[in-house]
Amino acid sequence: xxxxxxxxxxxxxxxxxxxxxxxxxxxxxxxxxxxxxxxxxxxxxxxxxxxxxxxxxxxxxxxxxxxxxxxxxxxxxxxxxxxxxxxxxxxxxxxxxxxxxxxxxxxxxxxxxxxxxxx
Amino acid sequence: xxxxxxxxxxxxxxxxxxxxxxxxxxxxxxxxxxxxxxxxxxxxxxxxxxxxxxxxxxxxxxxxxxxxxxxxxxxxxxxxxxxxxxxxxxxxxxxxxxxxxxxxxxxxxxxxxxxxxxxxxxxxxxxxxxxxxxxxxxxxxxxxxxxxxxxxxxxxxxxxxxxxxxxxxxxxxxxxxxxxxxxxxxxxxxxxxxxxxxxxxxxxxxxxxxxxxxxxxxxxxxxxxxxxxxxxxxxxxxxxxxxxxxxxxxxxxxxxxxxxxxxxxxxxxxxxxxxxxxxxxxxxxxxxxxxxxxxxxxxxxxxxxxxxxxxxxxxxxxxxxxxxxxxxxxxxxxxxxxxxxxxxxxxxxxxxxxxxxxxxxxxxxxxxxxxxxxxxxxxxxxxxxxxxxxxxxxxx
Ligand SMILES: [Zn+2]
Numbered sequence: 001x002x003x004x005x006x007x008x009x010x011x012x013x014x015x016x017x018x019x020x021x022x023x024x025x026x027x028x029x030x031x032x033x034x035x036x037x038x039x040x041x042x043x044x045x046x047x048x049x050x051x052x053x054x055x056x057x058x059x060x061x062x063x064x065x066x067x068x069x070x071x072x073x074x075x076x077x078x079x080x081x082x083x084x085x086x087x088x089x090x091x092x093x094x095x096x097x098x099x100x101x102x103x104x105x106x107x108x109x110x111x112x113x114x115x116x117x118x119x
Numbered sequence: 120x121x122x123x124x125x126x127x128x129x130x131x132x133x134x135x136x137x138x139x140x141x142x143x144x145x146x147x148x149x150x151x152x153x154x155x156x157x158x159x160x161x162x163x164x165x166x167x168x169x170x171x172x173x174x175x176x177x178x179x180x181x182x183x184x185x186x187x188x189x190x191x192x193x194x195x196x197x198x199x200x201x202x203x204x205x206x207x208x209x210x211x212x213x214x215x216x217x218x219x220x221x222x223x224x225x226x227x228x229x230x231x232x233x234x235x236x237x238x239x240x241x242x243x244x245x246x247x248x249x250x251x252x253x254x255x256x257x258x259x260x261x262x263x264x265x266x267x268x269x270x271x272x273x274x275x276x277x278x279x280x281x282x283x284x285x286x287x288x289x290x291x292x293x294x295x296x297x298x299x300x301x302x303x304x305x306x307x308x309x310x311x312x313x314x315x316x317x318x319x320x321x322x323x324x325x326x327x328x329x330x331x332x333x334x335x336x337x338x339x340x341x342x343x344x345x346x347x348x349x350x351x352x353x354x355x356x357x358x359x360x361x362x363x364x365x366x367x368x369x370x371x372x373x374x375x376x377x378x379x380x381x382x383x384x385x386x387x388x389x390x391x392x393x394x395x396x397x398x399x400x401x402x403x404x405x406x407x408x409x410x411x412x413x414x415x416x417x418x419x420x421x422x423x424x425x426x427x428x429x430x431x432x433x434x435x436x437x438x439x440x441x442x443x444x445x446x447x448x449x450x451x452x453x454x455x456x457x458x459x460x461x462x463x464x465x466x467x468x469x470x471x472x473x474x475x476x477x478x479x480x481x482x483x484x485x486x487x488x489x490x491x492x493x494x495x496x497x498x499x500x501x502x503x504x505x506x507x508x509x510x511x512x513x514x515x
Contacts, residue, residue: 020376021375028371047380050264050267050326050329051267051327053326058259059259067268078254102259112258
């Protein structure tokens with residue numbers, strides 16, 4: 001179960017309800033500065049993805065699949081996708097979020113979201 | 120506001136320029152523009168340098184101060200303008216406003232970048248520093264990756280196909296091969312990158328669904344223009360080019376926070392502002408340079424500027440409507456795809472190419488016949504900061 005805890009904080013505008021991630025000092029819709037902190041909930045829907053070759057410095061692998069997914073409570077998050085090929089993926093599919101190391105910096109793991117297609 | 124003219128334009132060949140430092144490239148392009156304008160010993164009041172990455176790539180700061188010193192333009196005011204891959208467009212904006220306001224009379228705007236002195240790994244990482252430092256960059260996202268995610272959606276929503284993207288690749292490579300300043304000097308065969316069994320090897324995925332030849336190269340290069348009041352330019356008795364429209368708009372930093380990520384709002388707004396200022400419609404434009412860092416962007420921008428309806432841009436490209444002699448010739452220079460994309464230089468290079476077109480000085484195989492007006496789109500970030508210029512030929 002602990003893998004399902006996604007320690008991301010998104011920000012729901014208390015005035016108009018717009019959900020922000022990342023944080024903005026003022027609401028993108030109504031300029032309000034009052035936000036409720038919320039966590040992504042449940043599974044997510046894959047909105048788009050790309051298998052990226054020619055990775056940046058710091059990634060020692062042949063390719064990486066990255067996508068954007070929307071959680072059940074409408075928080076949208078970029079993450080790495082756990083799939084061997086884009087043939088396993090399609091937009092709109094349900095993906096299972098996990099919190100795992102996404103890169104190594106100065107010998108330390110950096111954690112982030114990974115999405116796993118539900119087979 | 121005063122009317123502003125471009126009286127000089129110049130660029131150096133883009134590509135891999137190991138022999139030159141960044142400062143040398145900026146100098147060479149500036150000298151070409153100064154000479155083209157016939158400036159002689161006339162004083163330049165201000166210099167704006169478009170550059171994205173000297174601090175990261177060359178470990179060098181304050182390059183505008185170095186440039187005016189090298190060019191003996193002291194004591195001209197000098198600033199670096201940074202707006203990612205739209206740094207050139209933003210530098211030109213500053214020059215334009217400075218002359219329009221009446222504060223300065225003669226302004227040099229130069230944009231350039233030296234990207235090939237670092238490895239591809241480092242260059243990709245450098246460009247990725249534009250992404251959000253907390254919610255995007257750590258995942259290993261790259262600009263081609265952003266474009267891949269955008270293309271996935273654009274194809275699904277607007278019916279763009281790989282054939283449409285291919286038409287842009289082939290057109291721009293073909294035109295680049297005719298351009299002596301272009302980074303890529305070879306044409307591509309449809310067979311080699313699409314139809315034949317070898318195409319999978321020659322043209323693999325770079326960032327799905329985009330393939331290698333959907334991406335622009337990583338380039339060194341620089342381009343420059345000289346601005347002055349239109350009244351002064353008119354006294355020279357030569358055809359010149361007026362900046363008749365400018366627009367700039369921003370959008371959310373991250374793709375995920377856009378209500379419809381296929382909607383390039385900043386492109387729409389920037390071009391609307393520029394066309395409105397110029398009192399022109401998209402159909403009045405003779406030639407356009409759009410920011411095709413990825414082939415999908417040429418198609419998407421051609422729709423967002425209003426040359427074609429949404430969903431029609433890809434079909435138009437495949438039907439040859441954006442070729443020389445077509446309804447609206449786009450990227451006759453070869454675009455970023457073939458001229459190359461030294462990030463801070465691109466916005467100025469686009470304008471230089473339009474100036475060449477509007478002065479009617481290109482060879483027949485590249486000249487848009489009787490071109491009167493031109494438009495440029497310089498696309499910063501992944502569409503989060505976009506500039507647009509509308510230029511017009513002024514008869515002698
Ligand atoms: Zn709000």
